[in-house]
Amino acid sequence: MSALTDPKGAIAELTRPEGWVLGVSVAFLLFLLAALLTGALGPTYFLFLVGLAGMYALLSFGLNAQWGFTGLINFSVAAFFGIGAYGSALMTASGSPIAGGFNPLVGLVVALVVALVLALLIGIPTLRLRADYLAIASLGLAEVMRLIVLNERWLTNGSAGVRGIPGFFSGWPVLSTFPETMPGLRLEVIPGSPVILETAFWRASLNVLLVLAFAGTVYYVLRRAHRSPWGRVLRTIRSDEDLARALGKNTYSFKMQSFVLGSLIMALAGVFYTHLNLYVGPGDLDPITTFYAWVAVILGGSGSNRGALFGGIVIVTIREGTRFLNDVALPIDPAPLRLLLIGVVIVAVMRYRPQGILPPQRELIWPSAVDGRGTPETPDSGVREQKGGGGDE
Amino acid sequence: MTVLGYLANGLVFSSIIVLGSIGLSLVYSIADFANFAHGDTMTIGAYAALVTFGAVGGLGGAVLGLPFGFFLALVVGIGAAAVVAVATEKLIYEPLDIDSIGLLITSIGIAFIYRALIQIRFGSDFTRFDIQAQRPIESLVPYGVRVTLHDVAIVGSAVVLVVGLHVLLQYTDLGRKMRAMADNPDLARVSGIRTKRVKLWTWVIGAGLAGAGGVFLGLFNQLAPRMGFNLLLVIFAAVILGGIGSVYGAMAGGFLIGMINQLTPFFSTVVEALPIWPGWLAAALESLISIEYANAIAFVIMVAVLLVRPNGIAGEAAT
Numbered sequence: 278m279s280a281l282t283d284p285k286g287a288i289a290e291l292t293r294p295e296g297w298v299l300g301v302s303v304a305f306l307l308f309l310l311a312a313l314l315t316g317a318l319g320p321t322y323f324l325f326l327v328g329l330a331g332m333y334a335l336l337s338f339g340l341n342a343q344w345g346f347t348g349l350i351n352f353s354v355a356a357f358f359g360i361g362a363y364g365s366a367l368m369t370a371s372g373s374p375i376a377g378g379f380n381p382l383v384g385l386v387v388a389l390v391v392a393l394v395l396a397l398l399i400g401i402p403t404l405r406l407r408a409d410y411l412a413i414a415s416l417g418l419a420e421v422m423r424l425i426v427l428n429e430r431w432l433t434n435g436s437a438g439v440r441g442i443p444g445f446f447s448g449w450p451v452l453s454t455f456p457e458t459m460p461g462l463r464l465e466v467i468p469g470s471p472v473i474l475e476t477a478f479w480r481a482s483l484n485v486l487l488v489l490a491f492a493g494t495v496y497y498v499l500r501r502a503h504r505s506p507w508g509r510v511l512r513t514i515r516s517d518e519d520l521a522r523a524l525g526k527n528t529y530s531f532k533m534q535s536f537v538l539g540s541l542i543m544a545l546a547g548v549f550y551t552h553l554n555l556y557v558g559p560g561d562l563d564p565i566t567t568f569y570a571w572v573a574v575i576l577g578g579s580g581s582n583r584g585a586l587f588g589g590i591v592i593v594t595i596r597e598g599t600r601f602l603n604d605v606a607l608p609i610d611p612a613p614l615r616l617l618l619i620g621v622v623i624v625a626v627m628r629y630r631p632q633g634i635l636p637p638q639r640e641l642i643w644p645s646a647v648d649g650r651g652t653p654e655t656p657d658s659g660v661r662e663q664k665g666g667g668g669d670e
Numbered sequence: 671m672t673v674l675g676y677l678a679n680g681l682v683f684s685s686i687i688v689l690g691s692i693g694l695s696l697v698y699s700i701a702d703f704a705n706f707a708h709g710d711t712m713t714i715g716a717y718a719a720l721v722t723f724g725a726v727g728g729l730g731g732a733v734l735g736l737p738f739g740f741f742l743a744l745v746v747g748i749g750a751a752a753v754v755a756v757a758t759e760k761l762i763y764e765p766l767d768i769d770s771i772g773l774l775i776t777s778i779g780i781a782f783i784y785r786a787l788i789q790i791r792f793g794s795d796f797t798r799f800d801i802q803a804q805r806p807i808e809s810l811v812p813y814g815v816r817v818t819l820h821d822v823a824i825v826g827s828a829v830v831l832v833v834g835l836h837v838l839l840q841y842t843d844l845g846r847k848m849r850a851m852a853d854n855p856d857l858a859r860v861s862g863i864r865t866k867r868v869k870l871w872t873w874v875i876g877a878g879l880a881g882a883g884g885v886f887l888g889l890f891n892q893l894a895p896r897m898g899f900n901l902l903l904v905i906f907a908a909v910i911l912g913g914i915g916s917v918y919g920a921m922a923g924g925f926l927i928g929m930i931n932q933l934t935p936f937f938s939t940v941v942e943a944l945p946i947w948p949g950w951l952a953a954a955l956e957s958l959i960s961i962e963y964a965n966a967i968a969f970v971i972m973v974a975v976l977l978v979r980p981n982g983i984a985g986e987a988a989t
Binding site: 414417427429624627 | 774785787906
């Protein structure tokens with residue numbers, strides 16, 4: 278917003294952690310750019326990574342809507358992610374054991390509807406439970422989901438997974454043939470190491486556009502929702518559920534709404550993953566996916582959407598960085614190393630910065646109400662309405 | 671196999687679950703959080719025993735088909751699990767200034783660290799203790815019971831440990847302090863109980879029993895870095911079924927969940943035999959009640975118990 282008109286002022290306003298995150302991000306971007314230009318990092322692979330980061334950001338947004346906003350400990354992220362992935366894969370893939378061959382948009386809708394149903398099925402029994410019981414119950418139900426996907430071969434192909442998934446844009450008027458029609462480009466920024474852009478590159482850039490659209494929309498919706506009166510009720514529930522109930526709010530209903538919203542976003546991440554990876558298997562429902570999202574959210578700062586975005590990028594760095602490290606420097610199996618890093622990050626954050634790196638501060642307040650810029654010109658749903666109770670929706 | 675055979679298997683598996691669930695329940699009531707690293711504490715015990723057994727060998731004679739060296743390894747496994755748990759409490763949990771939900775999340779990180787270290791050191795493949803596999807006891811085979819001497823040893827050792835814990839809780843000073851703390855930590859502290867020390871002992875006992883459970887699990891099945899995490903939810907199911915915070919409830923819950931887990935094939939034959947109407951329901955039940963879903967059934971029971979009786983079968987009161 279103001280960063281474009283007054284960059285210096287915007288930088289001066291940053292808090293210290295914000296400055297650090299900004300500095301590290303810029304350095305990391307420069308590093309990636311250098312790797313791209315020298316050809317050390319293939320542009321197609323780079324775009325795949327961007328897509329993956331966007332996907333984890335989406336997943337973290339979903340979890341943030343549950344844990345960050347309302348304080349629901351949902352350990353079934355992987356189940357909703359998997360439902361989204363399998364829902365769209367089974368509808369669209371040529372190798373699908375049921376229907377298959379539909380337009381990816383149909384897959385998207387079906388995946389979201391199935392995720393909605395599952396969210397209600399899991400939410401109705403568990404959301405009344407105490408927080409720690411919810412954690413255990415949701416992890417158990419996610420495991421049930423994984424076992425079903427693994428064992429019901431007639432429905433999901435079992436451990437073989439689903440192959441033959443088309444890209445998201447197949448069947449669209451222009452975009453389905455866009456990668457093929459684009460000419461191959463050959464950039465030679467640094468002499469001797471040309472960067473070649475081919476069909477695969479254009480396909481990957483379409484995916485990136487897609488995830489940017491998804492993530493951008495979700496980010497915007499969540500931002501508005503979090504600041505709205507509805508979001509304020511959720512935040513009240515998070516800090517003191519009894520208080521929210523005493524104020525006359527039906528907390529169960531609010532929790533359910535936030536649970537469903539988050540679950541749909543997770544399923545959306547799954548849909549995108551299907552068309553990015555073009556293969557889904559039961560391994561994608563492994564609990565580790567859940568904890569990737571958790572690390573992203575608590576590292577970024579619970580309740581903070583930009584924190585979730587930052588966390589998503591860190592997760593991809595850990596995921597792909599360990600693979601890279603294994604190829605280049607240390608011959609350590611990347612799987613346990615990843616697990617170790619995730620564990621260390623969780624413990625370190627809880628030990629030294631339990632509120633996360635970018636905890637929500639100003640972003641929770643309606644922008645015109647901060648920084649002593651005089652009284653806000655009566656926002657239609659502002660901070661001051663709290664006394665009057667405000668509207669629910 | 672006959673019903674008796676399934677029951678016998680259930681008894682063996684239950685012994686392992688009981689060992690795990692007691693520790694989880696103790697820590698849940700005294701340290702006051704759901705410890706997701708408990709399953710991986712079992713893995714630590716199992717691998718510590720594996721290393722020890724590999725180093726010392728059989729040491730001559732054998733009891734119940736198990737060489738003396740294995741019992742030494744068992745003790746080392748228990749000790750290693752306890753030491754690791756106490757070190758974690760001292761280094762990680764104690765300095766933390768967060769609520770029980772924060773501790774829960776931290777314990778997941780701890781679980782990953784344990785598992786990752788084991789996987790880096792030992793690889794992710796299955797291994798076994800280097801002990802000759804036993805044939806089922808001949809005299810029991812006609813009854814359809816196929817248990818080995820090792821299984822008998824597992825049940826026997828578990829009974830010894832559980833009885834020992836019972837004596838400790840009911841008749842010793844430490845046990846009384848622990849029960850007091852589980853009941854009301856603040857009241858315990860103002861009564862002059864050194865709650866920190868009691869908490870440490872809780873970790874020692876809970877993790878030690880988990881270590882024993884891990885060693886027996888390795889003997890019963892195989893060892894793998896994921897063995898504990900895979901069992902964790904089953905143990906949670908047992909603890910919740912028995913009522914969180916109740917040690918005797920956890921024993922009962924562990925027994926029931928272990929039995930149900932191993933009796934699943936029997937249930938599926940029962941379902942096939944029953945005339946269930948309509949046909950699609952019978953088909954659905956037949957496909958859902960099968961060995962593949964043995965763990966899933968435990969989780970569904972767990973959720974059902976949480977809904978109907980959040981205090982479990984024994985309730986909160988009886989520690």
